[in-house]
Amino acid sequence: MVRKTYSTIGRTTRRKDGVSKVTGREIFASDVVLPQMLHARVLRSPYPHARVVSIATAEAEAMGAVCLTPSDCPAWLYNERQVSIPEKTYRDRTVLPETARHVGEGIAAVAAKTEALAEQALGQLAVTYEPLPSVFDPWEAMAPEAPRLYKDIFLGDVVLPIERNIACFREMREGEVEQGFRESDVVVEQEFRTGRVYHHQMETKGVVCRPEPDGGISVWPTAQSIHNVRQLLGRIFNIPLSKINVHRIPIGGSFGSSIQMNTCIAICAALALKAGRPVRLVLTREEDLYDHCKYPSLIRLKFGVKKDGAIVAGEMTTVVDIGAHNIQAYPLLGCMAGWFVSLYRMPHMHFQGTAVYTNKAPACAMQGYGNPQVSFAVESLIDVIAERLNMDPIDVRLKNYVGLGETFWGQGPTVRSVIRSCGVEEMLQKGKDLIGWESRNRPEARSGRFRRGIGVGRSFHTSGTGAPMSGEVIDYSTALVKFNEDGSVDCLTPLMCHGGGTLEALTKIVSEETGVPLSKVEISPADTRSTGYDVCTHATRGVYCGGASARRAAQQARGILLQFASRILEVNPEALKIRPDEDLGQGVIYLEGAKGKSITVGEVAKTAQIKSWGTAIAVVSHRQVNCPPCFVTNFIEVEVDTETGRIRPVRAVAAVDAGTVINPDLAAGQLEGGLCRGIGLALLEDTDYDPRSGALTCGGNITDCKIFTALEMPLTEDVATFFAETEEPSGPFGAKGVGEAANNCTAGAVANAVANALGLRFTDAPMLPEKVLARWTDYLREKRGA
C-alpha cells in the first residue's frame, strides 16, 4: 500500500523534553520542594503475616516527628487501581493496615524536618506484633488448612468472603473443547512458568502532598493517571474533588509500576493532613522492591491440531500468585484469556484462571499485563506443534493467526472488536529474510561447545481497551487544544508520558491537524482541576486513544479558527486549508489556487482577539470504539555455551505493526527496550522469597536483583527493527500502539531459539545458567544412556 504523506507525522524530530531530561533540569516528584516541607519515612513489617497489636509513638513525637498509625487513618477499604467499573473492583486494603500481610508492608509512618531525622524517628516507634502463620506457595495457599490472609473483602459495595485464599476465579468457553481435542490428529500439552519480575523503573515511587487552607490538598505524585489519584484520595479522605489538585509531573520510567495510585500517596496525604504541612515521601529502592512486581505465571497449555497444522482446540489453565493484595487480578485473568484466544484461531477453547493470595509483595500490571507470560507459553507450544508435524514454525503461524476482518478480544471478553489493519504476514516474511531463516539448521546438526539457534515469536497488544460497548473497563480521554494569539498552539491533556514519547506524539498529531509547525505546538502543564478525565496511560493506549482525543479537539479548534479567517479573507471557511511554513514559524491559511487569499494562523488569532471574536479553542472527551491489535514479531538468534549454561542473544529482528508510526526513532527505541526486558524475562529476571523469613532472597537489594542492560544485548548493528506498512482506519492518522507489544513475543522467541540450538526446550523462565547447565548435563546423560 502507499502511505499517505504527512508534514509532521512520521518525521524524526528532536524531543521537546530532551534537553531538560539529559541536562538534569527536569523536575520529578522527588525534586519538588515546598516551603515548610517535612520528609516522611514508612515503618515496614519485618513479618510476612502479623497483627499489629500496638504502636507506641511517644518517643518519636518527642523528637519532633509527626506520627501516623492505623488508628489515624480512614477505615475505608480501597483498591489502588481504578480502571475497572466499581462492581468489578476488589477492595482489600486501607491506608495503613492493622494486619501486615507481607514483609515490607507499611504499617506506620513519620514525618520530620529531614529524611535522616525521619529515619531516626522511625527507629523510635515501638511496635508490638503478633506474628501469624504465613503461606508463600499458591497451591499450599488453596489448601483448606492453609493460613488465611483475609476473611472477607469488598467487591464493589458488596462483602465478598474469601475462601481458601482464592482472590478470584474466571472461566470461559467457546465451542466444545473436549470434542475439539477428540477431532484433533495431534494433541500437545505442557506447563510453563515465568518469574515474579520487579518493574525496575528508574525512578522509585514518590510523592509530595500539600494540605491547602480550604481543607483540600495538592499532590505531585509518581503516577500514570492523575485523575484516578484524585478520585481515590477524595473517596478515602472524604474531600470534594474540587478541592483536590493532582499535578502531572514527569515520571522516571514506569513499566506499569505506577498504573495504580501508589500506596505511598495515601500515606503521604494522611501525614500531610495530620501535620498541616507539606510532606514529601520518596521510597527507597528497597521499599520499592517490596512494593510491586509483575504477575508471575504458571500456565498449563494444551492444543489440539489437525495434520495440516490447523488448530482445532485450545485449553489454558493458569494459577496466578498475586501476593498480598488483589490489585487487578480479575481483569488480568480476562486479559490472559483474551491474549490466549486472540493470537491464533481456535474453534473450541476453554480457559480457567485462579488468582491466589500469598504473603508476598503484591503483583500488579507490568508491560504486557499477562501477555508476555501467555505468549511465552503459546509461542513455545506452537513450535512444539511444528516439530511434531514436521512443519516450518512460520507456516504453522501463518496458517492459524487471527487477522484482518476477524473478531478479536485481546482485552478480555467484554472488549470485542474487528481487526481492520494487519501486518502479520509482512513481518514474518520480511523478518525471516533479515534473520536468515532459510539457513536455520536443526539442533542435531550442531556440535561443539557453543551452539547457536534461531527462534521466532509473535504476539500483539491491544491499542487501549476501547470497544463499541462499555464493558468492565473504563476507557476514554479528554484533551483541549487552543490557538494562541501569535499562532502557536497549546494542547492540554492529563495523559501521561512514561518516557516513550506519548506526549511528543500528541504534539505531532496536533501539528498535523492544525497545520501549525511542530516548533509552535506545546503540551501544557496539566493538573486535575484544569483537565477532563483520562483513564490512564496504560494498555498501549496513549497514542491511539489519547492521540485521538487530541486530534478531535484540534479539528474543532481548527474549525473555529477557519471561521475567523473566513471573515478576514471573505471566503467560505470550508474552502480554506492550512499548511505549516517552517521558515515563517507559522501555519499559513490559504485558498487553493487563489493568489493573495492567504494569511498566517497568528494574524487570524490576533485579529480575533483584537476584534473580540474570541479564542479558537475546543475541548473533547472521546472514547475509541475499536481496540485494534498492534502485532509484533521477533526473530532472535542465541548462542548457548554448553559448558557454562550461559545463553547470549547474538542477533535480533524486532518488528511491529503499529499502523502509521508517529515517532519512528522512539518507536524503534520501544522495540529495542521491549526486546531487552523480554530477553530478561526469558533468561534472568525473577524475585524469590525465603519461606523461613518471608523476605525476598535479594533482601530488597537491587545489587542482587539484576536486569539486562546494553552490555548483554546484541550489538547495535546486529539488531534490526522495522515497521509493517499498515494504516489503522480508526487510529489518529492511522496510528496504533507500540509500548507493551514490544516485549510480548520476546521470551517465546528466545525459548524457541534455545530449543533450536540445543534440541532441549525450557518451559520455565528464567533460564539461568545454573538451570541450563544442570538440564543439559542430564540431557546428555540420558541421550548417552539411550
Added chain:
Amino acid sequence: MNTRILKAEFDYFAPASIGEALALIAQNGPTARFIAGGTDLLVQMKLETVAPGCLISLMKISELSVLKREKGFLRIGAAVTWDRILAFGSEDRSYPALDDAVRCLGKVQVRRMGTIGGNLCTASPAADSAPALLVYDSRVRLVSARGRRTLLLDKYFLGVQQTARAADEIMTEIRIPAPRPDVGGAFQKLARVGADISKISCAVAVERKGRVCVSCRVAMGAVAPVPLMIRGVPEFLQEKTVTASLLVTAGRMISDEIRPITDVRSTAEYRKQVAGVLFRDVFQKAWTRAGGEP
C-alpha cells in the same frame, strides 16, 4: 533496610598526611574507621551493619595516590581509583590480567569512586582485583604508629572480609613486580550480568616457552572464604607441553581444590562445575598473550 539515607551521625576528617591520619585514628577510639572511595563502607553504614563514630578519609593524602613504575615494581597507591588504573592499563600492557579485571569491575560510578586499596581492605572473597594481583605476586604496604611493613598479598587475606591489616593500620600501596618476559596474563569472571559481583572469577599468569608452560600462577575469586591462590595446578603444569587434555585435567584439579558455597549469586555445585571451564578459558587467553598475541 535502606541504601539511600544515612541517618547515623559521625565525625569526619580528611587529613593531608599519613602522620595526621594515624594520629586521628589513635585519638578517635575504637569506632573510628578509615574510608577511601566509600563504595562499600557507605552502603554498609546506610544498612547499619557498621556504625563508625568517626570516618577518616584517606583521599587527600598525596602519598596514597602514587601510580608509577619504579625499581622493578609497579607502585599503585592504595587510594588510586579504578578509572586511573584503567587509563594506565590502556597505555601500559604489562599487567593484562589486572587490566581485564578492572575493565569488568563495577560500573562507571564505582570505577570513578572506588579504590584498589579499598577493594583489598574490604576483602570480599569475590573482589575482582584480588585474583589478578595474586597471580602477579603483589605485595601490600601497611603503616601504623608501630611502623611500616610489607606483606605478600597471598598472606594478607585471612577470611571473609578479614585481613592481616590491623584496624589502626593504613594500606599505603600495592607493589607489583615487573613480570618476566614471555609471561602472559588474563582474567575472566562469570556473573549474572555484565556489571556485577562475580559468581566465580579466575586469573592466570603463565610463562611460556614455545609449547611448554615454564611456570604459571592461578588464582580464583568467590570460591573460598578468601581470594584463593590455586596450589596444585601450577606444579602440575610446570615444564609440561600444553595440550587440551592436560588443561582438562588441570581444570578438574581446580574443581576439586576450591571450596565454594551457595549464595544469592550462584550455587556451590555450579561453581564447581564451571571452575575448570573458566580456568581453561582464562589459561588459553593468557597463553595466547604470552605468545605475543593480543
